Amino acid sequence: MGVRKSDIVLLDDKGIRCDGRKIDEPRHIMIKAGVLKNANGSAYIEFGENKILAGVFGPRDVHPKHLANTDRGILRCRYHMQPFSVGERKNPAPSRREIEISKVIKEALESAVMLENFPRTVVDVYIEVLQADGGSRCAALDAAAVALADAGIPMRDMVSACAAGKVADTIVLDINNEEDQEGQADMPVAYMPNLEKITLVQLDGVLTAQEYKKCLETAINGCKIVYEVQKKALKDKFFGDNPQ
């Protein structure tokens, strides 16, 4: 997290951020459900400059077999970035960062998916980041949750994710790449909007106890905004003008 100097004005005196947003305004979010033919469920999200595809397979047989659980299904998740998704080419092999993000996304979705209905099976969630911007793990989670719902897998609630952070000593919603690099703190949060439970929270950067609370509240408000977009994506697919 940056303390590097740069010429970017992160927050001007009118409270406008470097990309023209207000402090409580998320970037543009667009989600489309059911974009892949072969996957049981899928979604495509554009979240700011993030462009991410998620595909869900299952419940299906577990390979290798010893991973199967006799009293409930298992969830597997792979978050993967394309080599061309970032400024400098990324090595296509999974990095330690991607392995950690895969794990936290899996844990954020696990409590929503009713895996107890599908013993001895696996639900595979594959996430491919085609273009990355700040907050790609949240955008990836948003797409993955819609893809799970699109696959018709029973869920207790939607999972909606959005980050908040501290930029120029102010708590702001949904930090972008520049704010991630130059800002003071980044807190990605995933939230089940009806059960009011936080299923993912991480933090990089220094916050006082008060700021921590404010940051959590701000991120949860962002999750609620994302939730509406997720619902719309699913409604458009199943009840829209051109249902598939």
Place this chain on the structure above:
Amino acid sequence: MNTSIIDALKKKKILALLKNGQRIDGRALDELRPLTVDTGVIPKAEGSARVRLGDTEVVCGVKIQLDKPFPDLGDRGIFICTAEILPLADPNAEPGPPNEEVIELARVVDRGIRESHMIDLTKLVLIKDKSVIGLFVDNSVTDYDGNLFDACSYASVASVLSCKVPKWELKNDVPTLVPGEVSDPPTTTIPVSVTMGKIADTIIVDPNADEWKCMDSRITITTNSDGNICAVQKGGEDGFTFDQLVKCSEISISTGAKIREILKQVPGGNKC
């Protein structure tokens, strides 16, 4: 499998005790296991520590050497923190490449120290963009009884606080080691991680191996010497409510302050 039957019985017992606010090893809900920190245990390392947290034991060593800076951070020294669960520590640990849990462990310990700005990396530059000093902090778990996050974190912090940085001088623009001369590391604060588990909506501090197995979810919160929060990592299947997360942050600040007093006792700890 016999072990899973025993685990199921233990879980029942743990849940029954927690209903009355009691824990399986008799601790209070916010009580840490006995923590001992010995430094200088590996004289060949520039800094080292052995930490025991209950029956969890970690040996940590800091090696300090010349390195090239990262291309986009030419005005910073290097800090890298790793963790490994040795096969002798746990019957379930296997030699080989790290699995996702070990990767998460190393990254959470690294993040707590990095984000607190404990080490002023700008003071470790010899020639900008060319030559910097690197601190390589390697944690080896030698015995397992749960909560590796905190044990590795305390071991890393104690090793860094007590390490001695060798001196390099520029001779004709070439960094040259000055034998026998060392200095204290440029430390600014003492980050303390506090890991809490949630079992049936009860928050417990420093879960042991039995409790670790039946947690619904966990959270690790790192605070710095000012009592501010500098890193958070939630794990496990279940979620937290907003109020639970606020409570966890309060516990991490108060418990962290007590643990910081222990870490201040190690050589180099009193100046932060």
